[in-house]
Amino acid sequence: MNLFTRGFRGPKQDASADPARVPPGQHVAHDFPVLSAGPTPHVALDRWSFTIEKGGPVRTWTWAELRALPSEPITVDIHCVTRWSKLDTKWEGVSLDTLLKDVDSGPSYVLAFCDGGYTTNLPRADVTGGKAWIVHTYEGQPLDPEHGGPARLLVPHLYFWKSAKWVRGLRLLDADEPGFWEGYGYHMYGDPWREQRYAGD
Amino acid sequence: MAGTALRGGLTWVVATVSSVIEETPSARTLELDVPGWPGHLAGQHVDIRLTSEDGYRAERAYSIASAPGEAPAITVERLDNGEVSPYLTEEVRKGDAFEVRGPIGGYFVWRPEDGGPLFLAAGGSGVVPMRSILRHRRRSGSPVKARLLLSARTLEDVIYRAELEGPDVVHTLTRERPPGWSGYARRVDLDLLREVAWPAIENPLAYVCGPTPFVEVVAAGLVALGYALQRVRTERFGGA
Numbered sequence: 001m002n003l004f005t006r007g008f009r010g011p012k013q014d015a016s017a018d019p020a021r022v023p024p025g026q027h028v029a030h031d032f033p034v035l036s037a038g039p040t041p042h043v044a045l046d047r048w049s050f051t052i053e054k055g056g057p058v059r060t061w062t063w064a065e066l067r068a069l070p071s072e073p074i075t076v077d078i079h080c081v082t083r084w085s086k087l088d089t090k091w092e093g094v095s096l097d098t099l100l101k102d103v104d105s106g107p108s109y110v111l112a113f114c115d116g117g118y119t120t121n122l123p124r125a126d127v128t129g130g131k132a133w134i135v136h137t138y139e140g141q142p143l144d145p146e147h148g149g150p151a152r153l154l155v156p157h158l159y160f161w162k163s164a165k166w167v168r169g170l171r172l173l174d175a176d177e178p179g180f181w182e183g184y185g186y187h188m189y190g191d192p193w194r195e196q197r198y199a200g201d
Numbered sequence: 202m203a204g205t206a207l208r209g210g211l212t213w214v215v216a217t218v219s220s221v222i223e224e225t226p227s228a229r230t231l232e233l234d235v236p237g238w239p240g241h242l243a244g245q246h247v248d249i250r251l252t253s254e255d256g257y258r259a260e261r262a263y264s265i266a267s268a269p270g271e272a273p274a275i276t277v278e279r280l281d282n283g284e285v286s287p288y289l290t291e292e293v294r295k296g297d298a299f300e301v302r303g304p305i306g307g308y309f310v311w312r313p314e315d316g317g318p319l320f321l322a323a324g325g326s327g328v329v330p331m332r333s334i335l336r337h338r339r340r341s342g343s344p345v346k347a348r349l350l351l352s353a354r355t356l357e358d359v360i361y362r363a364e365l366e367g368p369d370v371v372h373t374l375t376r377e378r379p380p381g382w383s384g385y386a387r388r389v390d391l392d393l394l395r396e397v398a399w400p401a402i403e404n405p406l407a408y409v410c411g412p413t414p415f416v417e418v419v420a421a422g423l424v425a426l427g428y429a430l431q432r433v434r435t436e437r438f439g440g441a
Contacts, residue, residue, distance in 0.1 A: 003215055003252060003298060003299070003300060004252045004253060004254050004256075005251045005252055005253070005288075005297065005298065005299045006297050006298075007288065007292040007293065007297070008251040008252070008253050008259075008288050008292070008299075009253050009254075009257075010251070010253045010257035010258070010259050010284060025250075025258070025260045027259065027284065035437055036435060036437065037308050037309070037434065037435060038420065038430060038431070038433055038434060038435055039420035039421055039423070039424045039430055039433050039435065040417060040420065040421060041430070082262055083260055083261060083262065116430060117430070117431065146413065146417060180308075181308075183307075184306065184307035184308050185305070185307060198211055198305065200211065201211075
């Protein structure tokens with residue numbers, strides 16, 4: 001489209017941000033905006049667990065058991081569908097490869113479920129192979145509840161709504177089914193580099 | 202609740218600014234002429250895209266300020282370090298054009314059949330979707346009662362003040378009060394919510410929109426007062 005907006009001059013972007021790291025339609029944020037559909041849930045760590053389900057529970061870890069698994073540092077860029085990107089965010093967490101290692105490899109999709117009722121769907125191939133983690137630490141500190149603590153999913157190559165806050169488990173599914181935002185018309189996959197914000201993008 | 206809108210994808214279309222309304226020293230409303238606008242629900246938002254002469258593009262999402270059945274309008278508050286809001290609040294004038302797509306969003310919406318009683322809490326420009334909801338309630342003849350809590354820095358920062366004023370609007374001014382101010386004069390806290398929010402026993406439906414710290418305090422406070430988690434819908438905006 002040839003339309004340009006009279007009087008609009010850009011960019012006023014941070015010149016230090018490498019444009020090759022900022023997907024189309026995004027801008028670099030230096031704070032860490034919070035987006036959630038409802039109140040922030042709070043759960044005591046001694047009542048927290050993480051469960052892999054297939055029909056019913058397949059494997060469950062308590063908080064202590066999860067924290068006893070090997071954690072790794074992760075430094076990644078994250079991209080929110082509301083158009084902010086944040087570069088070089090530093091997390092620590094347990095790779096989903098570790099959690100899914102001995103679990104039935106048949107189902108091709110997962111649905112992450114969370115305290116507060118939030119869900120989001122992902123192909124299993126996008127949460128394995130070193131691409132996704134259950135993170136418990138952000139910038140060296142325990143993950144703040146506002147940002148999904150005690151633990152959230154981290155899937156940095158997809159829009160950040162896929163990195164479900166307050167995650168409590170994964171449901172293994174043979175067929176893809178929409179999670180919370182996907183049911184309201186957000187994209188089933190959500191690749192920021194292809195600007196898959198909404199269904200049909 | 203069924204999903205809404207967005208079926209079949211969204212395309213960018215050209216919107217022309219049909220009028221500019223100064224709301225406060227830092228906020229203005231832009232009424233938009235969007236050919237083929239499919240109509241919107243109260244609480245939805247719209248994406249806008251600005252393109253500079255040299256091809257640079259910036260996109261942002263804004264809540265829709267008008268009621269369903271009215272032409273789309275957005276109200277923008279200037280962020281001093283922003284890239285888009287200074288343009289929309291200072292430079293843009295009637296007849297200018299940019300691209301929009303929408304409406305978007307199906308969760309932070311209110312339809313008359315959703316009922317109430319409605320408790321709406323807004324911090325600063327978080328009042329924008331609340332105006333759409335309140336106008337829609339009035340225009341649709343909905344019998345549900347609604348109370349609006351507005352937190353602003355000063356009285357002159359209150360957007361749509363003349364339109365919204367009424368017995369069920371409660372202000373709190375966090376920074377500066379006019380002489381003789383008898384309303385609340387602090388950031389929202391649990392005690393304030395206990396005094397102004399509908400009692401939980403009435404099973405209210407709450408919408409909370411504003412900056413993150415405001416939304417966190419209000420949403421957590423309503424849950425502490427007994428509101429059902431699923432009856433507290435939030436929309437937060439960051440500094441970006």
